[in-house]
Amino acid sequence: QVQVVESGGGLVQPGGSLRLSCAASGGVFRVFVMGWYRQAPGKQRELVGVITSGGTTNVPDSVKGRFTISRGNAKNTVDLQMDSLQPEDTAVYYCNLAEYGSYYWGQGTQVIVSS
16 A cells, blocks of 8 residues: 655744655555645645656755755655745645656645744
């Protein structure tokens, strides 16, 4: 059974940083993509970064220069470093594992940017 677990959310002041971590288990982990998405209240879920099993990363222009996605200590882990956070970054952040046509989501971790 595939499981995806996020950690690292919390409350941070504007201009601050947070690092989110995601660990997936139970998958094959040969050819896969892991990504971070976020969903703010009343808005659609949006992509904030992806990394392939080969190490290729992509971060949308909306967060480029502030968010960095990277592989964690194991190949089935992925981190999201978020810097210069702003109130509009407040959202639930979800980790996703995509492999062999299947998609697995974590429960999400809340990030609140507020003074």
